[in-house]
Amino acid sequence: MHRRLLLSVSAAVLGLSLAGPVRAQAAPTVIRIAAPEQGASGQQSFPGSTPLAVAKLRGLIEDEFRKDGIKIEWTLFRGAGPAINEALAAKQLDVVYLGDLASVIGRARGLNTKLILPLLRGSNSYLAVAPGSDIRSFADLKGRKVSVLKGTAYQRPFDQLLADAGLSEKDVKLINLDWPGSKAAVLNKDIDATFGGNDLNLLTDKGVSLPVNTRGKGPAYTIQSSVLATEEFTRQYPAHTTRLVAAILRASHWASEEGNREALIQLWQQASGTPAAVFRAEFEGSSLRERNSPLFDEFTRSAYKGVVADALRLGLIKQGFEVDTWLEPRFVNEALRQLKLENYWSPADKDGRLIKG
Structure with missing residues (x-):
């Protein structure tokens, strides 16, 4: 009996040791990322004025995963949010950049997404x-x-x-x-x-x-944009999701430094083809750190709940959903910890005012 017990325990330990590396080695071969196209005159262009544009042009996501042999595949959709949601439904994408209404419509219509990174707040129309x-x-x-x-x-x-x-x-x-x-x-x-x-x-x-x-009309008139991932991707590759978020957060940190304002605007111009003067006007009087905040704070939660309520009122969606369970802050929280940026951005209240703390 004693010998059988030892053999049983040994087998269990061996099984754990074998299972561990298998799970650790699980990795995507490609990460498929999408964003809306904002081109003009037949020229395709990446959306400017976001940290994601910084990450793309500087190859930060590619650099993060190159050592693992993981390919980063970018797709720009001329049909913007609706087309991206269709591609998500067809399981053709893993990670997407979307404005608030498109992401809410997709979730309300059954897309299994998670909002993993608030990227840009307070955009004007x-x-x-x-x-x-x-x-x-x-x-x-x-x-x-x-x-x-x-x-x-x-x-x-x-x-x-x-x-x-x-x-x-x-x-x-x-x-x-x-x-x-x-x-x-x-x-x-x-x-x-x-x-x-x-x-x-x-x-x-x-x-x-x-x-x-x-401009100046308040949060109810502005647009918030975020990075979403499929639930399947976040569940299957949680460590890779954190690494992806961390790569973009490096761009968000650089884009939040006031000393980088002009270099940032020039980079956005390069990404989108939009004249630098347009970005200067859009961000004039705005704090880069506040606009590029990645925090799941009261402002983010309130803003997206407001979008759901408005979408219902306007008949853009037939049923709402629980925003708090859709938002997934654990990847940002872990990435901020790893980057030692936990206290860099300050949380804001529902009206966008910084909470003194």
Whole structure:
């Protein structure tokens, strides 16, 4: 009996020793990352004004995984959030960069994602009108041809600004058009106006004007963007998820240093093709550290809960979900610990005010 017990224990120990390395060696051969395309004039471009653009141009994610032989595959989607959500549903992606509304719509419709890294907060939106147009406010949009890419983060502030003017989407001739197509259409006067991001400033030297934007209107009008991963990826490769987050956080830290502001803007210009002046205007008066905060603080939680509530109210989703269980802060928390950046960013309250601590 004693001998059988020893053999049993030895077998169990051997089994554990064999199982351990097998689990440790489990790794993806490729990490498939996607982001929206924001190009113009037929040129494909990566979204600027984010730490992810810094990470991509500097090859920080590739450097992290090169020693393991893991390939990083980037895909830009002209159809932005809706197209990325379709690719997620088809299991063609592992990690994505999305604005708040698109990520909420995807989750509400059953995509098994986890929000693993808040990336950029407080982004503004702009109304661009065709050359020679007399549109000066949202009230002037009544009966006009206006494009907005539905299912993206811009639809939410667009609808809110319409409501502020006593209008709804039914009061305009709304056209669902991707961002490159919208730029061409407004420039050619095929539509009267389009609503989108700061890349619309690319058109101002061609006679397009931007009479309305969301600067200074408060958190309810701004857009938050984050990095999401599939639940399958985070469950199967938790250590690799942390390493991915840490690589992007290195970019977030560099992008948060005020001394790097001009170098950061130049890099964003390189990534997106958008003139540096556009980024200077967008971030004028803003703290880089606050805009690039990766914290799962009260602001992040409140902002995404607000997006879910607004999406339900606007009929963009049929049912809500528990935001707190969707947010997955453990990878950021561990990466911050490893990088010794636990106290670098300060948490903010629901209104975006820093919490003194």
